[in-house]
Amino acid sequence: MPASLSSSKTAAALRTSARASGELLLVLVAVSVALWLLGRMWAVVWPLIVGLFLTTLTWPLARFLHRRGWPAALAASVVTVLFLLVVVGIGALIAVPVASQSGELADGVVEGIQRMREWAAGPPLNIGDDQITGALDTAVARVQDSIGSMVTAVVTGVTTVFNGVVTAVLAVFLMFFFLKDGHRFLPWLSRQLPGRLATDVPVVAARGWETLGAFVRSQAFVGLLDAVLIGLGLWILDVPLVLPLAVLTFVSAFVPIVGALFAGLVAVLIALVSNGLTDALIVLAVIVVVQQLEGNVFQPMIQSRGLGLHAAVVLLAVTLGGSLYGIVGSLLAVPAAALIAVVWNYLREQLSDPPREPEADAEPHPGAPVPS
Template sequence: MKLPGQTGDRTLNDLAADVPYGMRISGAWAWRVGIILLVGGAILWLLSFVTLLIIPLMVAALLSALLGPIVGLLHRHRLPKGLAVAATMVGTVIVVVGALTLVGRQMIEGFSALRGQAVEGIRQVQMWLATGPLQVSSSDMDKYIGEGVDALQNNSSSILSGALSVGSSAGHFAAGLLLTLFILVFFLLEGERIWLFIVKLMPKRAQAATNGAGRRGWGSMVSYVRIQVLVALIDAIGIGAGAAIIGVPLALPLGVLVLFGSFIPVIGALVTGIVAVLLALVANGWVNALIMLGIVLLVQQAESHLLQPLVMGKAVSLHPIAVILTVTAGAGLAGIPGALFAVPLLAVLNSAIRYIARRGWEHEDTAVDDGGPGASSGGGTGASTGVGTRQPPQEPAVTGTQTATSRETNQ
């Protein structure tokens, strides 16, 4: 084939041969990867406008992965599905509210008992400022306090707008919490039907692959949530036990606070660590506070660099480097929600893509049935593939070598 207007004997194949093979492959990869990144960025940009819907949906999915086995256990013991979901939800709310109430009451009582020590600590700080290297006298401190009050009065409008934005954020949080509970109820109650409805939206030939890939991804999410609970427990035990050993008061409520704070990336660890160090400072002085700071940093560094990458990576079949990079990238792109959802999303995508790459649905029964009320005893889209026992379409005959290869792949 000659180019238009070409008078010589060089063809398109001859011209293509002038381009190095590596460059041709790199170019083919480049435009495909560029399109994927462009479409992915556009999807993320569009989703940023509906975060009030997306975040509750993803939180409900994580909670469903955690509570689904409990619902399934109750349902297998002849408890109706609705009652099993209600009992699980009510029990979870009671445990969380009870733990937070215990922490709040003990904190209030403890701070009341530490009030005198706190006043003494403030007096010591004032003495250090006056007699230490800064040489800040009482008149200077009064001057600085007066300047601070004047600054607050002059910027009252900005402070008011900030307070209103905080109130709006609190309203959004309350709305998101209610939406999360509403979605969670239906995920636990009819998660199987919801998943089958999504699968049936796919073309007929893709339904088996979508069903199997989704269930593999859900299994990875369940593993992630369980390991996250284990990591939070280890954090709480480490910091709480360390506080009790060095004599910091309120060690038990501090451990409970660390347990709940560990589920909030970055901010949770920072706030709970500050509370622990301040308790040690007020109760026992600077030396004890520095020891408590060392304990907090040691536990958090071990959790970030050992537990999270190694234990979490093994549970969700991700390399430790992938876990660290994913959390960092998620935090950079979407802040706290990005850090919270980055690893479970990557785990789901990893399991689903690997399943599709090895064409796992060709070696197992993943046919999609109508899924009646008793289609699944667990919440969500459980990792098992027992939904719909209808035989898949007859596949072409395979040789003994191909069968052995598929067995090795499945193993």
């Protein structure tokens, strides 16, 4: 007959399970409160995060200048000015060729629209001018009916752009202060914390900073890979503005989902108005293939190697972050997962038992050599 369950052991197991469940609930409540507070302070937290990302890009040059004896303020000022010049140069690299070929592109747009009308008028669609005019009238009527929602959308868009400009300005100022005083932060933090926290927190912060830098470098490498592959496809098809489109692809790689869609749409439109529908479809296929390889192969592999995370963890983190918090969630999911891994690895190191030292009077192993 099967042995009967021990009531004392069952009660002890239930108490242990209840205690573990209660502790887990407390942790979940604490995390929920922290996320709620983060959301309430997002207007300050988001520029801080962007400023940290920018600092990881510019810190190697600032550190080089520090080690050469430059004053911290001077080094931070020079690096900040150089960063702004690079940003302006990238904008000029995109805008100047586009402006110089704007007339040609405008003629291509008109010609493309005329080709689309001629194609729609022929078989199998056989859409006449009367039907096109009626469709345009219907569209105009719908636009007039929804003018209120359009005004709201425009106001929302202007507000979003304004908030983006404010965030960028704050991020640049924060980057300057991080470059100027960042090397003093960990010593200051050690002096402010009591007991063992004075050692543990600075160590975790230093490892987190290295992880954040690895994330930004890997993201830049992925963007460079996208720009090279897509630019090569555009060059083979003889699409104009190859260099500006490649630069735009690289820059947009730092904005998940929306950046890739925007850069791809611009490239397809330019290919359509300059080379025709066939080349535009080929460009679209090239962009889709490169983006799929980036999202499912290149990015997980490169970031997993740089951040110490498995490629599947990177892919799942991006998917979960995007489904919960959209674009910002996709951007922050991987560094957040990497920082959680940093904290967990440090806790595991501290909680694990140190290796046991062999006792002096212990019997030697049978296979060990006898000391002379």
